[in-house]
Amino acid sequence: MPDLGYDVKESRVFHWRLHDWKKFKRKVISPEFDCGGNKWRIFLLPFDYSGVRLNWSISVYLDCAGPEDEKEDWHACTQLMLVISNPQDPTTYTVGHARHRFIPEECTWGFSCFSELRELFQPQPGRNRPIIEGGxxxxxxxxxxxxxxxxxxxxxxxxxxSKEQTGYVGLKNQVATGCMNSIVQSLFHTHYFRKAVYQIPTEDGVSIRSVSLALQRMFYQLQTSDKPVGTNELTKSFGRTSLGSFLRHDVQRFNRVLQDELESKMKGTRAEDTIAKLFIGEMKTLIECVNVSYESTKIQRFNDIQLNVKGIKTLCDSFRDYVAVKILDGENKYQAKGFGLQDARKRITFQSLPPVLHLQLKRYGYDIQRDAVVKINDRFEFPFEIDLDEFLDKTADRSKPWKYKLHSVLVHSGELTGGHSGKFDDGDPGKFIDGHYFVFIKPDRNTRWLKFDDDRVTPVTDREVLEESYGGELSDAIVPQTQGNQIGATKESTNAYMLVYIREIAIDEVLVPLTEEDTPPHLGRRLSEERIQKIEARKREREGQYLTAKVITDETFSLHQGFDLAVLDERNGPLSDLPTFRVLKKETYTVFKSRVGQHFGYPESQIRLWMLVHRQNRAVRPDTSIPENDPSLTVKVIRNDIALHRGHLRLYLEILPSKENLSDNVGKIMVLLKHFDTTRQSLFGIGKVHVPRAGKVSDLIPIINERMGWAPETPVKLYEEVSSEMIQLMKPEYSFHQSGSIDGDIVCFQLGISDKEAHDLESRGLCSNPPQFYKFLRNRAVGLSAKPGSPHEDQNVVSGDWNT
Structure with a gap:
């Protein structure tokens, strides 16, 4: 078994010899054995060996009875391998291995499809004897x-x-705000900065859309709340459109805009110059001409440093690359005043480094062969402590050491998509989407490292901080060792994109604990008043004056991996986090539509709202667009007469192209598209398209190729998501009318792959087509909703209580 980097409490190997296999009944239980203070045993479900049941699979599980004095919080983190071997030749065997946290609710773990029964009774390629020999x-x-x-x-x-276990709470992810959450948590735990933010006057005459007030409120809730804190106020204070442009690029741009906004509000207050004091350093650029006597020296301020990762192994090496002499010649000659273009040497050194040092790791680059910006997943190591003295200019102040300690590691898991082709602009790194963001933070000298993963905060080991951030080759310490499907991003694409170091001599000042006097009293009063108002609003809603409208957008659809457009029924899993509006029932649709347009930043003429309905097969689809020609139409009438739904309104927001109007879609149906990516084993929406009802299904292929940026002749397979249990291959030569297509249908597509590629995927336990992946999602949903103790027969790795 691989070394996972944890200390081992105890290891044990237990062999259980079995005879007369054909006489076994439904379940066979081994004798108990001890390991790690717990009692263990093996459960075997052998099935009968007969001609009818020749293809049946056997199941093998490891069961933990726990310690004799079992407590409620009892658990055992365990690596396990279950092996069935020939008693005369142990080199003839089959094996399954996994790791699991055994707890009272999940005390049985193993493999429901360990091996086909006939393969155990017959010699297989590469071995001369069967595994079960003579019974x-x-x-x-x-x-x-x-x-x-x-x-x-x-x-x-x-x-x-999180609060009970770590003392801290997380931030809710309101769709694509993960990178913002990471930098906000890092800044919140920079105590000197938080104290300065509190010193910005916001008590009187400050709009709720003020960035400084929104950040104060978020900081106050992070330090006082017992539950995860929402981020809506901060995103609204930026304006959703402008914030979206920051988040679609990188955290560096967002951080700079945030600091600039706060710095302007700090002028003339006790917090003035805080940004410069904490985050600003100075670098010196020296340019010397080779052939003429001319040199230029320039001192510049900086608030972060962008360091290369490609082809560089460590942080120190990256700093050395940053300050290395660069030769300016050829097309890059230097324009020397009075001498024209000249060959020159350029060198950068640091005059000073800030107490809080933000390092941006350039995890993106231009790929000439693909003509696109791609993510760089090279392994890049960095230390918990670093001495940066060697990178300072010879004139820098060295009266105190330039040693730094790691404070935060911002991590992205996933790939870089949405980058442009053509000449690569170093100032536009593309966008990290289809992935996930989290941050490791060491809040102070004495607290252990914590992982802030959106709304969850967990303690982690030092090894996890580094191994989950370096990138590069897969690590046995991170990747689960199981026979089951491994769905999701590999650890190769999980790596740090920003590091925050604090100068050692400044740590006590930067991380000084806040006192009660440091927190503006008006924040508590204001939030308390708002809580009372919300309670009263909910009371009015219960009295029937209001209803709730949930809106699915192309953005939320693109981030949903599952059936339908979103999870709208908690019986199918955690509900999707959708934009929600509280609406007076008597409010007219015209007013409501205007509010929706303002919220999302679109003119009313460019949006259309569709009702979502339950079809007979339980699928939830956009069915009817809300009529636009009746100014007296109220939200209540829409809910009661059009939606035929007595609960809340469920709507799909369609964004029309600026040159398109509603009449352009007469005679067409609206089809929603999902992409199944066999490489990433992911399923995500990519918006909608209007197609003529008389058009052919194959007409979707050029539209998909153009939207995905694929070559025009790229082969594509199309499937209709009829329901969660019916994913049908579509016939390209059929018309949409012949296919029975209607408004709101979902078409799932994938790149055409060869039979060999499909076989290779399936041999690795991965899905080669949408029906297989939808089955995986369906089984996963069953596993999530099943009661403890019920075996999930369609899953490879299962848990259950076989004593019942």
Whole structure:
């Protein structure tokens, strides 16, 4: 078994010899054995060996009875291998290995499809003897119980309380705000900065859309709330459109805009010059001409440093690359005043570095072959402590050491998409989407490292901080070792894109604890008043004056991986976090539509709202667009007469191209598109398209190729998501009318792949087509909703209580 980097409490190997296999019944249980203070046993479900059941699979599980004095919080973090071997030749065997956190609710773990029964009774290619020979075999359990240094190793977090466990709370992700959440948490835990933000006057005459007030409120809630804090106020204070442009690029741009906004509000207050004091350093650029006697020296301020990652192994090497002499010649000659273009040498050194040093790692680059900006996933190591003295100019003040300690590591998991082709502009790094953001933070000298993953905060080990951030090759310490499907981004694409270091001599000042006097009293009063208002508003809503409208947008659809356009029924899993409006029932549709347009930043003429309905097969689809020609139409009438739904309104927001109007879509149907990516094993929406009802299904292929940026002749397979259990291959030669297509249908597409490519994917336990992936999603949903103790027969790795 691989070394996962944890201390081992105890290891044990247990061999269980079995005879007369054909006489076994539904379940066979091994004798107990001890390991790590717990009692263990093997459960075997052998099935009968007969001609009718020749293709049946056997199931093998490891069961933990726990310690004799079992407590409520008992758990055992365990690596396990279950092996069935020939008793005369142990080199003839089959194996499954996994890792699991055994708890009272999940005390049985193993493999429901360990092996086909006939493969055990017959010699297989590469081995001369069967595994079960003469009715005898050996079932072995290799068990390694590990220490749990954080208390949450491999935790599934069904009822985890971040505040109780760590003292901190997370931030809600309101769709594509993960990178903002990461930098906000880092700044919040820079105590000197938080104190300065509180010193900005906001008590009187400040709009709720003020960035400084919104950040004060968020900071106050982070330090006082027991639950995850919302980010809507901060995003609204920027304006959704402008904030979106920041978040679609990188955290560096957002951070700079935020600092500029706050710096202007700090002028003339006690917090004046805080931004410069904390984050601003100076660098010196020296240019010397080679052939003439001319040199130029320029001192510049900076608030972050962009460091190369490509082809560089460590942070120190990247700093050395940054200050290395660059030769300016050829097309890059230097324009020397009075001498014209000249060959020159350029060198950068640092006059001073700020107490809080923000390092942007350039995890993007231009790929000539692909003519696109791509993410750089090279392994790049950085230390917990670093001495930057060697990179300072010879004239810099060295009266105190320039040693820094790591404070925050901002991490992105996923790939870089949305980058442009053509000449690469170093100032436009493209955008990290289709991925996930989180941040590791060490709040002070004495607190251990914590992982802030949106709304969840968990303790982590030092090794996790580094291994989940370096990137590069897959690590046994990170990748689960199981026989099951591995769905999701690989750890190769999980890496740090920003580091925050604090100068060692400044740590006590930068991370000084805040006192009660440091927090503006009006924030508590204001938030308390708003809570009372919300309680009263909910009361009015219960009295029937209001209803709730949830809106699905192309943005929320693109981030949804599952059936339909979103999860709208909690029986199918956690509800999707959708933009929600509270509306008076008597409000006219014209007024409501105007509010929706203002919220999303579109003119009323460019949007159309569709009602979502339940079809007979339980699918939820856009069905009817709301009529635009009746100024007296109220929201209540829409809900009661059009939606035929007595609960809240569920709507789909269609954005019309600026040159398109409603009459252009007469005789057409609206089809929504989903892309199944076999490489990433992901399924995401890519918006909608209007097609003539008489048009052919194959007409979608050139539209998809253009939208995805694929070559015009790229082969594409099309499937209709009829329901969660019916994913049908569409016939390209059929018309949409012949296919029975109507408004709101979902078409799932994938790149055409060869039979060999499909076989290779399936041999690795991955899905090669949408029906397989939808089945995986369906089984996963069943697993999430199943009661403890029920075996999930369609899953490879399952848990359950086989004693019942």
């Amino acid at each position: 005898s075999t050996v079932v072995s359990a290799y068990v390694r119980v590990l220490e749990d240094p954080t208390g949450v190793t491999w935790h599934t977090f069904p009822s985890y309380d």
